Amino acid sequence: MTDSAFLEVKHLKKYFDLGHDRLLKAVDDVSLNIRKGKTLGIVGESGCGKTTFGRTVLGIYEKTGGKVVFDGKDTDAMSEKEHFQLKKRMQMIFQDPYASLNPRSTVLDLIAEPMDIHHLCKNGRDRRARVEKLLQEVGLSADFLNRYPHEFSGGQRQRIGIARALALNPEFVIADEPISALDVSVQAQVVQLLKQLQKEKGLTMMFIAHDLSMVKYISDDVAVMYLGHLVEQTSSRVLYDRPLHPYTQALLSAIPIPDPDVEEKRKRIILSGDLPSPINPPSGCVFRTRCPLAMAACASEKPSLKEVAEGHYVACHLHPSAKSGHAARMKQVFNKEENRPFQSIFPYLNHALYF
Amino acid sequence: MSDQEPLLQVSHLHVTFKTHGGRVSAVRGVDFSVNRGETLAIVGESGCGKSVTSLSVMGLLPASGKITQGSIRFDHQELTRLTKKQMRRIRGVDLSMIFQDPMTSLNPTLSIGSQMTEGLVHQNKVPRSEARKRAVDMLKLVGIPNPQERMKEFPHQFSGGMRQRIVIAMALICQPKLIIADEPTTALDVTIQAQILELFGRIQRETGVAMIMITHDLGIVAKIADRIAVMYAGEIVETGNKRDIFYHSRHPYTKALLDSIVRIDLPSDELHPIEGAPPDLFSPPAGCAFSDRCPFAMEVCDHVQPPTTWLDLHHRAACWLLDKRAQAVREAVEK
Numbered sequence: 001m002t003d004s005a006f007l008e009v010k011h012l013k014k015y016f017d018l019g020h021d022r023l024l025k026a027v028d029d030v031s032l033n034i035r036k037g038k039t040l041g042i043v044g045e046s047g048c049g050k051t052t053f054g055r056t057v058l059g060i061y062e063k064t065g066g067k068v069v070f071d072g073k074d075t076d077a078m079s080e081k082e083h084f085q086l087k088k089r090m091q092m093i094f095q096d097p098y099a100s101l102n103p104r105s106t107v108l109d110l111i112a113e114p115m116d117i118h119h120l121c122k123n124g125r126d127r128r129a130r131v132e133k134l135l136q137e138v139g140l141s142a143d144f145l146n147r148y149p150h151e152f153s154g155g156q157r158q159r160i161g162i163a164r165a166l167a168l169n170p171e172f173v174i175a176d177e178p179i180s181a182l183d184v185s186v187q188a189q190v191v192q193l194l195k196q197l198q199k200e201k202g203l204t205m206m207f208i209a210h211d212l213s214m215v216k217y218i219s220d221d222v223a224v225m226y227l228g229h230l231v232e233q234t235s236s237r238v239l240y241d242r243p244l245h246p247y248t249q250a251l252l253s254a255i256p257i258p259d260p261d262v263e264e265k266r267k268r269i270i271l272s273g274d275l276p277s278p279i280n281p282p283s284g285c286v287f288r289t290r291c292p293l294a295m296a297a298c299a300s301e302k303p304s305l306k307e308v309a310e311g312h313y314v315a316c317h318l319h320p321s322a323k324s325g326h327a328a329r330m331k332q333v334f335n336k337e338e339n340r341p342f343q344s345i346f347p348y349l350n351h352a353l354y355f
Numbered sequence: 356m357s358d359q360e361p362l363l364q365v366s367h368l369h370v371t372f373k374t375h376g377g378r379v380s381a382v383r384g385v386d387f388s389v390n391r392g393e394t395l396a397i398v399g400e401s402g403c404g405k406s407v408t409s410l411s412v413m414g415l416l417p418a419s420g421k422i423t424q425g426s427i428r429f430d431h432q433e434l435t436r437l438t439k440k441q442m443r444r445i446r447g448v449d450l451s452m453i454f455q456d457p458m459t460s461l462n463p464t465l466s467i468g469s470q471m472t473e474g475l476v477h478q479n480k481v482p483r484s485e486a487r488k489r490a491v492d493m494l495k496l497v498g499i500p501n502p503q504e505r506m507k508e509f510p511h512q513f514s515g516g517m518r519q520r521i522v523i524a525m526a527l528i529c530q531p532k533l534i535i536a537d538e539p540t541t542a543l544d545v546t547i548q549a550q551i552l553e554l555f556g557r558i559q560r561e562t563g564v565a566m567i568m569i570t571h572d573l574g575i576v577a578k579i580a581d582r583i584a585v586m587y588a589g590e591i592v593e594t595g596n597k598r599d600i601f602y603h604s605r606h607p608y609t610k611a612l613l614d615s616i617v618r619i620d621l622p623s624d625e626l627h628p629i630e631g632a633p634p635d636l637f638s639p640p641a642g643c644a645f646s647d648r649c650p651f652a653m654e655v656c657d658h659v660q661p662p663t664t665w666l667d668l669h670h671r672a673a674c675w676l677l678d679k680r681a682q683a684v685r686e687a688v689e690k
Contacts, residue, residue: 045544153632183400184571188615188628210544213617217626240619254549256574257620258613260597263577270553271546274514 005033005069006204007057007172012066014049014056024279026052028228029066031305034172034221039198039205041219041236043212043251047275049228050208051095054174057206058090059083070172088118091170095177097157101149107160108145111135114167134163139193155186159193166197174206179214187211191218212255216240224248227278227286230305234312244314247287285317293318360431361388362533362565363412368425370407370416379636381407381420383589386663389533394559394566396576398612399586402633405569408586409535412567413452414442430532447474451526455538457518461510467494468506471525479529493524496561497554516547520554527558535567540575552578573616577601582669585609588633588644595670605664606672608645643675651676 014027026049034040042050055061057068059075068075070086078086091114094100101110111131112121121127132142138159149157158178165173175194179187191214198205209215215222216236223233224245232245243249246269253268271290276282282289288298297317305315370382382404389395397405410416412427414434427434430449434442446452454460462470471493472486481489487506494502497520510518519539526534536555540548556579559566570576576583576597583600585593585608593606604610614627631648634640643649646656655675664677675681 045546155632185400185612185615185629186632188617188626189630192626192628212545213619216619217617237622250546252619254545255619256549256552256572256578257618258573258577258601258616259618259620260577260601262620263574268549270549272550274516274547275544 004035006036006038006071007034007206008067008069009033009057010067010069012053012056012068013064014052014061015064018279022279025228025281026278027056030225030228030230031066032223032230032233034204034206036204037198037202038220039207039218041215041222042206042208042225043210043215043222044225045210045251045275047227047278048225049278050210050225051176053225054092054176054206054208058092058174059087060092088168089170090172090174091165091168093158093161093165093173093175093178096181097154097161098149098181100161101157103149106146106148107131107135110149110160111163111167114164118168120168130167131163134167137166137197138163153186154182155189158182158190162190162193162197166201169201170203172204172206174208176208177210178207180209180211187214194218212252224251227275227281229286230313230315231287232312232314232316233305238312244308244312244319245287245316246291246293246318250290250292285315360428362391362430363389363567364426364428365408365412366426366428368408368411368427369423370404370411370420371423372417372420374419377637380639381589381636382411383636383639384425385586385589385591387584387591387594389565389567391532392559392563392565393581394568394579396568396570396580396583397586398570398573398576398583400571400633402636403586404589405586406537409452409537409567409569413446413450413535414439415446415452444478447531448478448529449532451529451531451534453519453522453526453534453536453539456542457515457522458510460522461518463510466507466509467513467521471506471521471528474525474529489528490524493528494521496527496558497521497524498550499524515543516550519543519547519551523551523554523558527562527564530562531564533565533567535569537569538571539568541570541572548575555579573613585612588639589636590644590673592645592674593670593672595666595672599666599670603670604672605666605670605677606645606674607649607651607676609672611648611650643673653681 010031012027012030016024016026018024030053042053044050052061056063075086108128108131111134112127115121115127115130121130131145135142135144140156140159152160179190182190195218197203207215207218219236221233222236222239224231224247226247232248239248240252243252250269250271257263269292273290276289284300285298285303288294295317303315303317305313306320308314308319366386368382368385372379372381385408387395397408399405411422422435468487468490471490472483475481475486475489476483490506491502494505499505499517499520513521540551543551552575558564568579580597582596584591585600585606587608593600593604593609600609604613611629615629617626629648634644634647642658643656643661646652649656653675661673661675663671663673665671
């Protein structure tokens with residue numbers, strides 16, 4: 001996995017100092033890789049640190065600790081000039097197409113702005129031609145060049161935002177909730193556009209969202225975050241078929257399925273309580289306060305991210321590393337009926353647990 | 356009491372807004388009814404008029420909006436003819452509403468307790484001590500731990516999910532006959548949404564209140580609705596029981612809407628978005644509003660509004676494909 005990693009994030013931390021000796025640990029020790037040309041989906045509820053994570057990877061926020069290795073180069077070891085060049089290769093698509101476009105600029109200026117900063121256009125005609133080409137790529141008409149953002153619908157604005165991000169021909173794009181402000185039928189249009197552009201240009205992408213169904217469609221791998229921590233990461237197919245972390249299981253079971261027959265038969269895991277405060281997170285496992293399976297060990301010891309099956313990483317005491325000696329003991333615990341509340345909901349869990 | 360009549364009957368409702376750009380026909384001839392104790396879901400994209408419809412029922416249209424035609428009968432009364440004062444007596448007592456964003460529907464400067472009892476004390480003339488007792492009971496019902504203490508707290512001291520629970524408790528406190536919930540979980544996270552939906556189900560079982568749920572999320576609809584009305588461009592294009600709509604939908608828009616969602620429980624390699632955008636309601640189309648985006652549009656669709664066809668007692672749709680004369684086309688489409 002590591003050899004083909006295009007972006008490697010190692011033990012990334014981002015703490016915000018709130019004063020009075022209070023630290024908000026928005027991202028705490030997150031490590032992951034993205035393979036070249038693939039899409040990693042990052043999911044989690046609001047406040048889990050997924051946006052902060054994306055921004056810290058891009059360098060919009062200064063990281064508190066850890067490493068970001070982009071295409072084999074440590075970003076810390078780069079000179080200022082290299083950094084500037086690096087920014088050309090990584091771009092971001094923002095959440096709110098209403099807030100991220102300057103209302104006083106025309107579409108032409110909005111899309112050309114990144115190219116102006118990097119002095120890419122030879123002359124006015126070239127600039128215009130490049131913008132026209134970009135507009136065409138995102139499915140907008142070239143007639144829109146001299147219009148202003150308020151003249152467009154949400155979906156069209158998001159297309160402008162995408163054109164802006166693609167203006168520099170980046171290799172890596174972070175899309176931070178690009179569809180959450182849009183209508184359902186328009187969401188599908190934008191996601192389809194992103195997927196198509198990615199295929200054409202061979203982009204590597206990080207897709208941050210709280211909508212798990214769209215993430216499923218667009219991502220090759222999915223990482224689940226909870227309260228600043230990475231709790232599970234694996235391929236999109238495995239995650240939706242066989243989630244292992246109790247949080248992922250609850251998250252997936254919370255999504256109502258648009259099919260009355262399925263919905264009626266479904267039992268769901270309803271988590272009690274709310275997300276704890278990231279200023280004063282619970283000791284040990286951060287999820288234990290809401291976890292229906294929490295044990296004594298969860299309060300004292302922080303579970304680390306372990307590879308429990310090939311390419312499947314989970315941070316939970318219930319899922320010890322495949323190699324560890326704990327596995328046998330855990331198996332005993334889980335063979336007891338009362339310790340398997342998920343059985344009826346996830347029947348496959350049985351063998352998934354004991355691989 | 357003649358329970359033959361539905362609790363709420365909206366007929367031929369037209370609402371227009373005056374704006375700088377001209378008149379917008381936001382709701383164009385909407386018909387629906389809600390029976391006692393049932394949940395009607397109104398589904399549609401933003402701008403389709405689902406919120407305006409519910410605001411008209413509540414009598415809460417902004418000054419620029421006006422009901423130009425139609426009637427709203429609620430519990431044997433014609434709401435469109437009531438005075439403001441009469442309307443206020445119904446609103447919050449027999450009819451209450453839950454809005455999307457719990458933070459904007461709570462007053463940040465008043466304690467939860469005084470906001471909750473306000474309606475009871477002023478409208479129903481319940482003594483304050485009695486009102487407080489009922490407020491505590493309601494908070495207990497919606498699952499707020501130690502309600503006695505928390506009555507003294509202010510909205511900012513609660514999380515988003517807790518605030519929405521409080522709003523629900525406030526909507527229930529006067530024991531209304533109908534609650535209109537306008538996207539009540541859109542601002543919440545999925546795990547919190549699951550809690551709130553569960554709560555709605557429990558409350559309905561325990562109190563028998565009827566509900567109109569306005570949402571764009573078909574998953575929520577599948578979970579809690581009894582009947583569904585699908586809205587598009589200010590009109591209801593299809594109404595039916597939950598299963599009619601999900602499994603036997605007859606309107607191309609309903610079909611396209613169901614097709615455009617990605618399901619997490621099924622493998623999906625392809626997306627089927629609805630191309631194009633809804634029509635501009637400043638100048639509504641002469642024919643069917645969906646004809647521009649409809650893959651099966653015929654000549655007639657562009658020029659004449661489709662009539663409503665009753666497929667059975669509860670299921671109706673407005674589409675030219677259901678006309679007798681379109682038999683051949685319909686067969687071709689259904690293949």
